[in-house]
Amino acid sequence: LAKTTQPISMDSYEGQEVNITCSHNNIATNDYITWYQQFPSQGPRFIIQGYKTKVTNEVASLFIPADRKSSTLSLPRVSLSDTAVYYCLAHPDNNNDMRFGAGTRLTVKP
Amino acid sequence: DAGVTQSPTHLIKTRGQHVTLRCSPISGHKSVSWYQQVLGQGPQFIFQYYEKEERGRGNFPDRFSARQFPNYSSELNVNALLLGDSALYLCASSLWAGGSYEQYFGPGTRLTVT
Numbered sequence: 184l185a186k187t188t189q190p191i192s193m194d195s196y197e198g199q200e201v202n203i204t205c206s207h208n209n210i211a212t213n214d215y216i217t218w219y220q221q222f223p224s225q226g227p228r229f230i231i232q233g234y235k236t237k238v239t240n241e242v243a244s245l246f247i248p249a250d251r252k253s254s255t256l257s258l259p260r261v262s263l264s265d266t267a268v269y270y271c272l273a274h275p276d277n278n279n280d281m282r283f284g285a286g287t288r289l290t291v292k293p
Numbered sequence: 294d295a296g297v298t299q300s301p302t303h304l305i306k307t308r309g310q311h312v313t314l315r316c317s318p319i320s321g322h323k324s325v326s327w328y329q330q331v332l333g334q335g336p337q338f339i340f341q342y343y344e345k346e347e348r349g350r351g352n353f354p355d356r357f358s359a360r361q362f363p364n365y366s367s368e369l370n371v372n373a374l375l376l377g378d379s380a381l382y383l384c385a386s387s388l389w390a391g392g393s394y395e396q397y398f399g400p401g402t403r404l405t406v407t
Contacts, residue, residue, distance in 0.1 A: 225401075227383075229396060281338055
C-alpha cells in the first residue's frame with residue numbers, strides 16, 4: 184500500500200490560497216488519491232478525489248502530475264473555519280485499508 | 294437525509310470488559326468501515342463490510358470483531374479491553390465498496406478504558 188508524506192503543519196491567513204502537497208512515491212497503478220478534512224471531535228469529511236491531472240469541485244482543486252508520485256490540494260481563499268487537519272490518502276479502488284497518516288494541521292489566522 | 298449515526302457517543306469501560314459499538318449507515322449505502330483514532334493520530338482501518346461480508350481487515354488483534362446486518366447497520370465488538378483501546382471509534386459508509394466511492398464518516402464513539 185502506498186505510503187503518503189505530508190507537512191506536519193502549515194499556517195496561512197484569511198483570504199489566501201493554501202496549497203498542501205502530498206508525496207506518494209510508491210503509488211500503484213490502480214490507486215486513487217483522496218483528501219479528507221477533520222475538525223476536532225468529528226469524523227473526517229471527504230474533500231476531493233482524483234486519479235490523474237486536475238480535479239476541481241466547489242471547495243478545492245486537486246493537482247496530480249503525470250507521474251502521480253505527488254499531489255497538491257489547493258484551497259482558494261481560506262477562512263478561519265478551514266482550520267483543521269487535512270489527510271492525503273493513496274488507496275486502491277476496492278476501498279480496502281484506507282491508510283490515514285498523521286495529516287497536515289492547517290491553521291488559518293485572521 | 295440523516296448522515297451516519299453511531300451509538301453510544303461516549304463510553305467508559307474497565308480493563309478486561311467487552312464493548313459493542315453500533316453504526317447506522319446512510320440510507321442506501323451498503324458498505325461500512327470501522328476505524329480507530331487515537332488522540333493526535335490519523336484514523337486506523339479496522340474492518341470493512343460490504344453486503345454483510347467482511348471485505349478487509351486492518352492490523353488489529355482478534356479481540357476486535359464486527360458484523361453487518363441485513364439492514365446494513367453494523368456492530369464493532371472489542372473483547373478483553375486494554376488501556377490502549379481508548380480511542381475515538383469511527384464508522385464510515387459508502388454506496389459501494391470501491392475506493393472511488395466517497396466515504397461518509399459518523400461523529401464517532403469515544404471509548405475510555407480505565
